[in-house]
Amino acid sequence: MNRDGIESLMDRWMNEPAFxxxxxANPEAVAKASGxxxxxxxxxxxxxxxxxxxDEELQARVSKMA
Amino acid sequence: MPANDRSYVESFTSAVPARKSMLADIPxxxxxxxxxxxxxxxxxxxxxxxxxTVLCSEDARLDRVFFVSQGRLEVSVLQAAKPLPxxxxxxxxxxxxxxxxxxVAEYTVVAVTPVSLxxxxxxxxxxxxxxxxSVAACFRQAAAxxxxxxxxxxxxxxxxxxxxxxxxxxxxxxxxxxxxxxxIVRQGEPGDACYLLRSGAAEVWLQPDHGDARKIATLRxxxxxxxxxxxxxxxxxxxxxxxxDCELLVLTREDLRAxxxxxxxxxxxLLQLLQMRDRPCRMDGVEAHMGASADGSPLVxxxxxxxxxxxxxxxxGWFLWQRMDGDHTVRDLMLDYLGEYKAFAPDLVxxxxxxxxxxxxxxxxxxxxEMERAALQPTLTQRAxxxxxxxxxxxxxxxxxDRTATWLYRHGVGLLYTAPAQTILALVTVVGFxxxxxxWQRAVAALHSPGGAALLWCLIPAQLFGIAxxxxxxxxxxxxxxxxxxxxxxxWYWFGPIAFVDTSDMWLAGKRARILVSLSGPxxxxxxxxxxxxxxxFSGSPAAVAVxxxxxxxxxxxxxxxxxxLLEYDGYYVLMDWLDRPNLRSAALAWLGRGLPAALRSRSSxxxxxxxxxxxxxxxxxxxxxxxxxxxxxxxxxxxxxSRLVSPVVAGGLAWVxxxxxxxxxxxxxxxxxxxxxxx
Numbered sequence: 001m002n003r004d005g006i007e008s009l010m011d012r013w014m015n016e017p018a019f020x021x022x023x024x025a026n027p028e029a030v031a032k033a034s035g036x037x038x039x040x041x042x043x044x045x046x047x048x049x050x051x052x053x054x055d056e057e058l059q060a061r062v063s064k065m066a
Numbered sequence: 067m068p069a070n071d072r073s074y075v076e077s078f079t080s081a082v083p084a085r086k087s088m089l090a091d092i093p094x095x096x097x098x099x100x101x102x103x104x105x106x107x108x109x110x111x112x113x114x115x116x117x118x119t120v121l122c123s124e125d126a127r128l129d130r131v132f133f134v135s136q137g138r139l140e141v142s143v144l145q146a147a148k149p150l151p152x153x154x155x156x157x158x159x160x161x162x163x164x165x166x167x168x169x170v171a172e173y174t175v176v177a178v179t180p181v182s183l184x185x186x187x188x189x190x191x192x193x194x195x196x197x198x199x200s201v202a203a204c205f206r207q208a209a210a211x212x213x214x215x216x217x218x219x220x221x222x223x224x225x226x227x228x229x230x231x232x233x234x235x236x237x238x239x240x241x242x243x244x245x246x247x248x249x250i251v252r253q254g255e256p257g258d259a260c261y262l263l264r265s266g267a268a269e270v271w272l273q274p275d276h277g278d279a280r281k282i283a284t285l286r287x288x289x290x291x292x293x294x295x296x297x298x299x300x301x302x303x304x305x306x307x308x309x310x311d312c313e314l315l316v317l318t319r320e321d322l323r324a325x326x327x328x329x330x331x332x333x334x335x336l337l338q339l340l341q342m343r344d345r346p347c348r349m350d351g352v353e354a355h356m357g358a359s360a361d362g363s364p365l366v367x368x369x370x371x372x373x374x375x376x377x378x379x380x381x382x383g384w385f386l387w388q389r390m391d392g393d394h395t396v397r398d399l400m401l402d403y404l405g406e407y408k409a410f411a412p413d414l415v416x417x418x419x420x421x422x423x424x425x426x427x428x429x430x431x432x433x434x435x436e437m438e439r440a441a442l443q444p445t446l447t448q449r450a451x452x453x454x455x456x457x458x459x460x461x462x463x464x465x466x467x468d469r470t471a472t473w474l475y476r477h478g479v480g481l482l483y484t485a486p487a488q489t490i491l492a493l494v495t496v497v498g499f500x501x502x503x504x505x506w507q508r509a510v511a512a513l514h515s516p517g518g519a520a521l522l523w524c525l526i527p528a529q530l531f532g533i534a535x536x537x538x539x540x541x542x543x544x545x546x547x548x549x550x551x552x553x554x555x556x557x558w559y560w561f562g563p564i565a566f567v568d569t570s571d572m573w574l575a576g577k578r579a580r581i582l583v584s585l586s587g588p589x590x591x592x593x594x595x596x597x598x599x600x601x602x603x604f605s606g607s608p609a610a611v612a613v614x615x616x617x618x619x620x621x622x623x624x625x626x627x628x629x630x631x632l633l634e635y636d637g638y639y640v641l642m643d644w645l646d647r648p649n650l651r652s653a654a655l656a657w658l659g660r661g662l663p664a665a666l667r668s669r670s671s672x673x674x675x676x677x678x679x680x681x682x683x684x685x686x687x688x689x690x691x692x693x694x695x696x697x698x699x700x701x702x703x704x705x706x707x708x709s710r711l712v713s714p715v716v717a718g719g720l721a722w723v724x725x726x727x728x729x730x731x732x733x734x735x736x737x738x739x740x741x742x743x744x745x746x
Contacts, residue, residue, distance in 0.1 A: 006410070008284065010400055013412050014342040015289040017223070017335060020412075027410070045410045055383035055418050057425040058367070058376040058573050059649050060552075061580075062461075063540040063587055064564040064635055065533045065628060 005036040009046075085110060085184070092133070092160060093237070094208035102198040109194065110184040121161075121175045121183075128165040130185040131205070134158065137181030143173050143220060152219045153229040154178070163208035166191050173216060211236045214264075214315070222262055222288050223335035224325050231324065240316040244268075244308040250292075253305045257295025259316045263287055266312030271305045274393070282395055283343075284309065290339065296322060338416075340431065346399070346419045347392030347429045354387075355574045360646035367573055373426050374552055376573045378648060382407060383418050390419070390428060451741070454734025457727070461566065463555025467541075475545040479538075483546040491593050498596020501603040502618050509615030512608035528617045532594055532624065537567045539590030540583060544569050547579040560633055560732065561692050561700075577643050584639040588625040595621035632681075632688040645677075651685060652739060658682030659740025689736050693729045701725040 009031060012019045022030040027046040031038055038046070085107040089095050095103070110133070115121060121132060124144055138156050142149040152173065155161055161175055165188045195202035214236045218224050224232070241264070244250050250261060253273050263285055270283040270291070282304065285291060295302045296319050317325075326333050353369040366384040368377040379387055385406060386399050394402070396419060400412045422428045444452065481487055541551045544567075552568025572580045595618040602614035629637035634651060642650040657678040665672045672679070701721045709717035 006404065007401070009410070010397055010412065011284045012286060014283070014397060015285060015339070017225075017338075018220075024413070041408070045404060045408050055379050055421060056377070056649060057421065058378055058570070059652070060374070060568060061570045061572055061639060062566045062634065063537070063569050063584065063639070064559055064566045065536045065587060065624065 005038055006042060006045075008036055009034065083107075088158075089133075091158065093233075094160065094163070094211070095204050098198075098200055098204055102194075102201050105194045105198060106186070106201065109190040110186055113183045113185050115177045115181050115183065117177055117179050119177045119181075121177060121181075122171045122173070124171055124174045126171055128162050128169055128171050128188070130187045131160060131162045131165045131191060132175070133160050133184040133186070135182040135184055137177060137179045139175050139177050139181060141173050141175050143216065149174065150220070152216060160208065161212070163205055163212050166195055166202065166205045167209065169209070172213070214239070217264060217288075218262075220288075223290050223339055224262075224332055226332050226335070227325055235317075235321055235325070239321070242314040242316055244312040244314060246308050246310050246312075248308045250306045250308060250312070250314065251295075251302050251304075253303065254301050257292055257300075257302050259318055260290060260292035260296045260322055261306075262315040262317065263289045263291070264313035264315055267309040268306050268312055269309045271307060272303075273305070279305075283397060290336070293322060293336065294340070294343075341416055341420060342396050344419065344431060345392050345395050346390040346423070348387070348390050349427055349429055352427055354384075357574070357576075360577060368427055369571075369574065370425075370427055374568070374570060375425055375427075376570060377422060377425055377427055378573075379418075382414070386415060386418055387422070390422070392429075451734050451738035454731040455738050457731040458558065458560050458735050461553075461555050461557035463553035463557075463566075463568070465553050467554045467567075468551045471541050471545055471551040475542055479542050480546070483542070494600065495589075495592050495596045498599040498618070499592075499622075502595065502599035502615070502622070505599070505603055505611065505615060509602065509611050512612035513616070515608055515612075524613050525616055525620065528613070529620055532591060532617070532621055533565045535590050535594055536587045536624070536628075537565050539586040540567045540569055543583045543586035544572060547572065547575050547583060549575055549579075560689070560735075561696055561728065573648075577646060580643040581640050584636045584643065587636050588628045591621045591624050591628075595619075595625070630688075632685045650681070654678040654682040655685060655736075655739040656741075658686070686736055686740075689732055693732050696728055696732075697725055700728065 009023075012034065013023055019030065019034075023046075028043055031043070031046055086100075086103045089103050089106055090098075095106075098106070112135075121139065122128060134155055134157050136157055138154055139161070140151055141153055141155060141161065142151045144150070155175065162171070164171070165186075168188065191201075191205070195205065211233075215229075215232060218227070218232055218236070224235075227235070242261075244266075246266075250268060251257065253271070265287050267287075268285045268289075268291070269281050270285065271279045272282045273279040285306070291306050292302070294300070296317075326336065349370060349372075351371060353371065355367045355369065357365055357367055359365050364381055366379040366381075366387075368379060368387070370376075382403070386403065389399055389402055396416060399419070400410075400415045403415055404410055419428065423430065482491070537554065541554065544551050549569075549571040552570050554567045556563065556565050558564065569583050572583050575583075598614040598618040598621065602611045602618070605611050605614065628635045629640075631637040631641040638651065642648065647653070654677070657675055661675065662672075662679065662682075665675060704724055705714075705717050705721040708720050711717070712720070
């Protein structure tokens with residue numbers, strides 16, 4: 001795996017708001033435009049961006065009697 | 067900067083002396099002497115342009131400098147093939163300063179209104195600049211400042227800064243260079259400035275207490291660094307080394323604080339940056355309990371015993387949680403996640419870390435807390451919504467009740483949870499309900515007998531007893547399931563007073579046990595109703611029949627009310643657990659408020675949220691009905707009570723005020739729920 005390329009994308013993602021927005025919209029195009037050569041597997045990893053939020057704080061269970 | 071448009075119109079039409087005075091007011095030309103200003107004032111030409119006229123185009127060679135006399139223009143750049151507006155230019159301001167060097171424009175300027183301009187052709191400017199080095203220096207500096215402005219606007223966390231403040235910052239900001247390999251900041255040294263990387267690249271190196279230094283990030287143009295030490299006064303927590311020749315803008319503490327106070331957007335950007343650079347660290351004492359969701363997929367419930375809070379983690383979240391040891395940065399977590407799950411999911415990682423921090427499962431970063439306060443200043447509307455929510459849901463409680471509940475359970479109450487006792491209680495419930503139906507007419511007749519209504523006062527202590535037994539039912543069933551009882555108390559919830567017991571520890575139990583605990587309260591009321599009805603059945607006294615039957619009736623009504631799933635009563639928890647959808651109500655309402663408008667345009671996504679729509683609309687409708695009922699019933703009752711103490715006019719007014727407050731808070735609270743950003 002091209003770790004340098006991935007790390008480069010990661011650094012830009014962390015520091016550049018515009019890059020983050022671009023990656024959310026079209027990760028493959030933005031990665032290519034940034035000059036990072038990625039393998040098929042790495043491109044698949046980019047497309048696999050997962051924005052799910054299945055993890056959450058559980059609300060207090062307060063058994064009330066009205 | 068000159069005062070107003072009119073003065074510029076006058077100057078525009080006047081002769082050279084007036085133009086000279088006008089030029090002297092331009093900050094970029096303020097250092098020119100009178101002779102140089104005379105020379106410039108004599109070579110200006112005047113231009114007019116209508117709204118929509120493009121005065122200079124990105125990538126086209128600049129052939130003149132523009133001085134705005136009247137009207138407004140917009141400076142923009144193309145970003146991802148779309149124009150990104152940077153700032154407006156108005157009377158007294160200049161653009162095209164780079165014309166002296168024959169540069170290509172890096173921006174587009176379009177007239178927003180009809181404009182009057184004075185322009186200076188490149189050839190004329192060049193001739194004056196050759197005679198006066200000060201003119202050349204002024205325009206070079208103005209061009210450099212304009213370029214820095216664009217850089218700040220386009221590529222840095224300070225983009226949201228007010229243009230006037232940004233110009234002031236640009237005029238005083240110090241510029242530095244660093245050769246490749248040179249340390250810009252060193253770990254452990256005090257921090258008296260932070261840096262914006264103007265060009266080049268830099269590496270961030272962390273030297274742990276033990277072992278070799280490791281590179282934790284690479285920074286590129288636009289990156290801000292050194293802000294943590296500057297704001298906290300703590301030593302630098304890493305070394306930043308130039309990986310190539312770098313140009314830097316040096317910001318002082320005052321510059322950064324001024325920027326943070328300038329726009330909430332800047333604080334939010336920096337907050338996000340800090341979150342990205344964080345090294346999340348688990349709170350001590352947090353327990354992890356393995357479990358499974360309704361569909362059998364594994365999950366982990368975290369419990370923070372100190373805060374009595376719980377957090378549900380997916381296997382992916384658990385994978386990340388185990389690495390949140392204070393050594394791994396968010397970047398490390400992202401890379402680990404990529405390696406494990408073959409997915410580039412920085413948002414997910416950042417939001418899991420953010421959610422755990424907000425819920426108190428990770429150690430708070432004091433700087434982030436301060437920034438959050440600055441960035442997330444609630445608006446007046448948000449404060450009103452919050453006040454509405456608090457007014458409708460407040461509690462007074464006793465903590466550390468588990469020890470008492472455990473003792474009582476072990477010394478007698480536990481017998482009620484044996485199979486024979488439960489069989490008897492079930493029989494009493496069923497037979498008691500039959501008795502309640504059979505003695506209906508006898509009880510109603512007793513109530514209508516002389517003095518029957520007065521007996522209803524006896525129901526008040528009886529119902530208080532019923533409420534206590536209801537909550538005891540929840541608490542002891544929690545003990546029967548082997549979990550801890552939380553707080554016990556009283557309070558107000560939406561439209562009326564409540565008693566409650568906190569059964570949150572049941573999050574660590576299975577779905578069936580959670581449902582049983584929720585059902586146990588109403589079931590206890592049904593048992594009490596059955597006992598009362600049986601006693602009434604066997605009683606020969608009309609007064610006893612009247613009181614016992616009424617008690618049974620009210621107990622059954624409580625059972626029905628508490629099964630209402632539209633507010634967070636027992637029925638709600640049963641539904642939530644049955645569907646295995648934690649935070650059901652807030653999630654459904656938040657989706658109704660934020661997701662529905664978009665989903666209405668796409669029927670397929672609407673189908674996936676049919677339950678959210680149904681539940682959310684039902685909940686809102688219920689609140690609306692209850693608000694109307696409050697207006698109609700509460701007001702009359704309150705009026706009647708208060709008029710015994712004060713005059714009828716005052717009582718009427720007070721009743722209206724109280725009822726209006728309840729209804730207003732209800733409306734605010736529903737709006738708050740609908741506007742909530744809870745994940746869905």
